Amino acid sequence: MTHEEELEIVQLMRKARLESRGYASFFGWSVDRDQEELGAAKALAESLELDGKLFFHELKLRGRGNDPPDLEALSLLGERLAFELTELVDGAAIQAYKAGRVYDWALWDRTKFIDLVSSLLTKKAKRFSKLKGSPYPGGYVIVIFTDEPELTKQTVENYLKGHTFSKSPNVSGSYLVLSYDPTLGRCPYFDLT
Structure with missing residues (x-):
C-alpha cells in the first residue's frame, strides 16, 4: 500500500467518524447509505439461508438516482425482485446522543413500535408505482432494519404476538x-407479511 493510499484511507475514516450518528448504528455506514442498505439486506439473506428460507440470490445495489428500488435480486426461479429498505430508528434518541446524552435510548412500547412499523410499511408500499426498471415479476420486498437498543428479539416477538399488518397487494414480502x-x-429477523 502506498503512502497516498494510506492517507486516503485515513481521510475516509475521519469523514466516517465525523458523520457517524453514534446511536443505533450497527447497520450504519455514515458515508454511504447504499452500503448501509446492502449490508442490512445481506444480513437478512444470511439469516434466511441459515433457516433454509432464502428465496433470492445475486443481490445488488441500484444506486442513488436509479431508485426506487434500492436493490434488486433474482428469485430462485430467475425472476427479478425489487427490494426497498428503510430504517426503524428514533430521531429524538439520535439527537440526545449527539448532545452527549448517550444513554437516553428511545423507549418503545408496543403501540409505538406497531404504529411506526405500520407507517414504514405503508410508506414503502406506496413506492411500488414509482419502481424504476420494471417489471419485477419475482415480487416487491420491503426490509425494515433496526439497531434500537430496546428492541431485542424477545421484545419484538412479544410486540408482534397476535398482530397482523395490513397487506398491500403489490408487496410480496416484508421483513x-x-x-x-x-x-x-x-441477525434475527421477523417475517411481517
Whole structure:
C-alpha cells in the first residue's frame, strides 16, 4: 500500500467518524447509505439461508438516482425482485446522543413500535408505482432494519404476538431485521407479511 493510499484511507475514516450518528448504528455506514442498505439486506439473506428460507440470490445495489428500488435480486426461479429498505430508528434518541446524552435510548412500547412499523410499511408500499426498471415479476420486498437498543428479539416477538399488518397487494414480502445477536450468531429477523 502506498503512502497516498494510506492517507486516503485515513481521510475516509475521519469523514466516517465525523458523520457517524453514534446511536443505533450497527447497520450504519455514515458515508454511504447504499452500503448501509446492502449490508442490512445481506444480513437478512444470511439469516434466511441459515433457516433454509432464502428465496433470492445475486443481490445488488441500484444506486442513488436509479431508485426506487434500492436493490434488486433474482428469485430462485430467475425472476427479478425489487427490494426497498428503510430504517426503524428514533430521531429524538439520535439527537440526545449527539448532545452527549448517550444513554437516553428511545423507549418503545408496543403501540409505538406497531404504529411506526405500520407507517414504514405503508410508506414503502406506496413506492411500488414509482419502481424504476420494471417489471419485477419475482415480487416487491420491503426490509425494515433496526439497531434500537430496546428492541431485542424477545421484545419484538412479544410486540408482534397476535398482530397482523395490513397487506398491500403489490408487496410480496416484508421483513424486520435486528442487529447482530451474539447469542444467535446472526441477525434475527421477523417475517411481517
